[in-house]
Amino acid sequence: MRLSERVAWITGSAQGLGEALAYRFAEEGCRALLLTDIQVEAIQQVAQAVHEHHPACQTLGRVCDVRDEAQVAQVVNEAVQQFGALDILIANAGVIQSAEITEMSLSDWQWQMEVNLTGYFLCAREAARVMKPQGRGVILQINSKSGLKGSYKNCAYAASKFGGIGLTQSIAMDLAPYGIRVNAICPGNLLDSPMWQGTLFEQYARKWGLPEEAIRKYYEAQVPLGRGCTYTDVANLAVFLASDEASYITGEAYRVAGGQL
Ligand SMILES: NC(=O)c1ccc[n+]([C@@H]2O[C@H](COP(=O)([O-])OP(=O)(O)OC[C@H]3O[C@@H](n4cnc5c(N)ncnc54)[C@H](O)[C@@H]3O)[C@@H](O)[C@H]2O)c1
Known part of the structure; x- marks a missing residue:
């Protein structure tokens, strides 16, 4: 129960790691979760199922494309109206399309940059606007080991994730005076x-x-x-970084990759 009474927002939580983090954050005591994704039915189902497993945790499942400035602002406003605060953002939504550089289309490049980097920026900005007057908050980006080392035939994904590290380090400085910590988690391969x-x-x-x-x-x-890598490996670090136990840690990027570099 290291996250008791927290309100957390997890993007891209209709499946995969984001869904697993939703269950774990509810288990760790969050009182409310905003769960967002572009998958219309799945995000409602996940929100409902998490609440059924953890009735003490309220959930709000909403469609939100992290590339859409207006949608991002709208879901944050709705959650803050309903729950009264926003303590944690997990910027998890991400996409990948592998190709060698000469085969990489501009649209695939832009898609990965927009979801993985611009989407993180928009969600972090909106969350920070709520967290600043609160005087507290935690932003975690789910990055990748490919955000710290180049990745063969994955130039767009790696570039977008490297960008996320720069964003993390920079906004950690912007937001430190307001008691907001910003860190990135860089998982290995979730096979x-x-x-x-x-x-x-x-x-x-x-x-x-x-x-x-x-x-x-x-x-x-x-x-x-x-x-x-497993969801639990990532969730263990996410819970720690989101909790007060990590109160002196900001601007960092941690690999959870079994020693792989
Ligand atoms: N799977 C891995 O091996 C691995 C390794 C390292 C890092 N990661 C990172 O972990 C995060 C989660 O990955 P995953 O494995 O759970 O992937 P996933 O594809 O299972 O889940 C990603 C979720 O993001 C959603 N999404 C896609 N585009 C979106 C958009 N524009 N707006 C909002 N939501 C959108 C999808 O609908 C999906 O539910 C990603 O950031 C990914 O880069 C994954």
């Missing part, structure tokens, strides 16, 4: 996530010229601790 199951195994089989079945072993072999 059981929908992002991998749905598209990355296939994209990476093409990228490395390997059969799809060989990809998991190939990626596991690059991790000194010998396995893929």
